[in-house]
Amino acid sequence: MTFEIPEETHAGKVMEVTLGATPDQGGTRSHTVKIGGSTSSPFHFFEGEHPHSPVVAMEVFDQVPAKYPDFLRNYCRDVIDQPAAMAKKCVAEYGAELISVRLEGTHPEKGNRSVEEAAEIVKHVLESVSVPIIVTGHSHFEKNNEVMKKVCEVSAGENCLINYVETDNYKTIAAACLAYKHTLVAQSPIDVNLAKQLNILLTEMNFPAEKIVMDPLTGTLGYGLEYTYSIMERIRNDGLAGDKMLAFPMLINPGYETFRVKETRAAEKDYPEWGDLEARGIYWEISTSMSLLVAGAELLIMYHPQAVDAVKKKIKEMFVPKKGN
Amino acid sequence: MALSGLDIFKLLPKTNCGDCGVPTCMAFAMKLAQKKAELSECPHASEEAKATLGAASEPPIRLVKIGGQSSLEVGNETVMFRHEKTFYHPTGIAIELRASEGQEKLLPKIKEIEKHKVERVGEELKTDLFFVTQDSQDKKDFLGAINLVKQNSAKGIILYCQDRATLKEALGLLKDDRPAIFLQKELEDADIELAKTNQASLILTAESFEELAAQTEKARSAGLNDLLLNLESKGVGHHLLHNTILRRSALKKNFKPFGYPLFSRIQIKDDFELAANASIFLCKYDSVIVLPRYDKALLYALFTLRQNIYTDPQKPIQVDPKVYPIGDPTPESPVFVTTNFSLTYFIVSGEIENSGLSAHLVVTDTEGQSVLTAWAAGKFVGEKVAKFIKDIKFEQQVKTRKIVIPGFASQISGDLEEHLPGWEVIVGCQEASDIPSFVKKVKLT
């Protein structure tokens, strides 16, 4: 029997999205980061183009999450309460390719920090690092809208990735992104149709398609990962098959989702069969990240420096733009 | 690939003799197509018909068994993506044991691995196989290691030994144990003989698709079909491509030489890169992976990933909606309520148990959805929870008139009180892991 590599070609292509803006593009970043552009399944170099490799961002906080594990603090104890300094450390020491600034502390029930404070933090982070940045909000619509409007304004021209809008709350933030030239995350709860619908709504208000990143919603390992995994594969397959409203690069949150579940918090002495706590946490984040990478993730917001390191190495190793063996 | 009734009819004698029990060959062909009859019922079928129909009824990826009593079954997968149907046979996880470590070191290790289990969502998760490597000068070390595994474990064994004479002796120790042989060199007739006479499966290794196909053809034509495939790769990227191409060839092109489960021995030193590789291989088509060492934390992550990837995407794992006793509850014991998503149920019942309380846990029917999902879908709302409690006549079974709801479902509290007159609703903590401290602070009865 003669063997032939069974190639599958596709009509569609994942949208290419640029994050950040250099001085000649109206921003102050030293470089931009591009994601998307693929014409075949994730890492399937033998049957398509993959012009850009997936990237890893790390996250800093206006207010450290209540469940942030102690072993993670050890990597940034000195700077954890100073988002700008922490951002710098994540880029310089831990190899973060982008920085996400999480503004959960502005949530009325989680600190209720002011809009101005939030905008200041974003400005400081932009000054302290030269990589493109992501600004991550929360689910309290009214407050989040105010915060994001202001953030968009003070970072005008930087082409930040504004994270996120959902179907019940997209107009205000999308308009601010349009006005101040930012890119937008469209989040939907693990559902192909909802994801598509939101992208249609956005493009119908003339939001440029090349400025949309999708967040299919991350369930971490053991907490809904299988749903996220399969929805991502379906979204990517449909996008490649030609459905333009599903052909956007995808963002996931392995860090935030992983380091709040019991498996990354319970001590080994209470659960001896679970093994060492910190190693377990790192493995948990790596497994979540790697499985979702092969399902189609292109932008990962991660927490543990050692997980970041391993995942970045593997992305490089998986990026084999040559045919055959 | 399935044949139609007409395809099958063409292969039959067309004499309508009736010896098969139905009046015509056509009728018999229809029964065969519907799998309601077997070809052997026609005494006149030609050799060609037997060969073609036999091949057509073979699954595109063969089911291979490794191990004696508690054998592992791998292969027989039918889809590329789990959402297309489901993945059926979870990846077997093997731990490598090196003969050179010596029996003194190996014994406690084997015992510990054998004992190691994790409970998750009501399932018992454990490793499946031992991979025993002959890397010592003395063959006694290898044979000794195999004996240790045999005496202390029911798990299946994969043998890796370059010397055929020693391998033969090792196989002699594993008469009814259906071991697998890891062959890391060109396949020879003697290897096939050895596998066949010892009911072992063979793991074939090659550096290219063509070489691998040539080897499987050779084994198949010699009548050895219990094979696993190991296509060597330069890195994790190539491995992913190789596995995709092998699986796709088998499923989509019906390319028989690749219709076998895939195998990978991971030899990475760095713990975290090891975790990354193993995770990809679990998702993308390896049916057996060998880990170079035993690490409980790593295994827990991999077990969980395997459980996630291999659950049936059409139906969430769920438990029966009913009242579950935790400890020894009396009619005065506290009452908690949650959903019937297995994950939710097992986490919550486990944490109530951890708190030391005896309690009633009311598990309502949310069609297997978690608390927030079910709430968002209107399946975990006051009216429905109340109706469930009334329908099962729970009020007649307990004297308690307080009920603790999940913190994430605090919104349903008013509605629930309204539909459940006489009860007081207590909004619990959000995370189940806080239940032990929550129950100390709040009066529950």
Ligand code: B12
């Ligand atoms: C996986 C998932 C799904 C899966 C379903 C999984 C399942 N079998 O339930 C799918 C993809 C099908 C799904 C669908 C939907 N989902 Co969904 N989903 C998730 C996800 C990622 C994880 C859920 C999970 O498994 N959690 C783990 C279990 C164990 O958690 P749990 O049941 O809440 O239990 C915990 C606590 O509540 C507590 N607890 C439980 N019981 C009790 C009892 C007591 C007494 C106490 C004290 C504590 C306690 O203990 C547990 C551990 O701490 C979450 C987001 C996230 N990251 O959490 C979104 C999420 C729950 N989904 C959401 C939504 C909106 C939906 C949809 C409505 C979307 C849609 N319109 O299609 C649908 C609804 C389904 C439908 N229409 O039929 C929202 C809910 C938002 C909200 N609060 O309103 C979430 C939060 C995502 C989001 N941020 O938007 N979803």
Ligand code: SF4
């Ligand atoms: S026994 Fe065979 S030849 Fe005779 S009728 Fe049946 S199928 Fe036809």
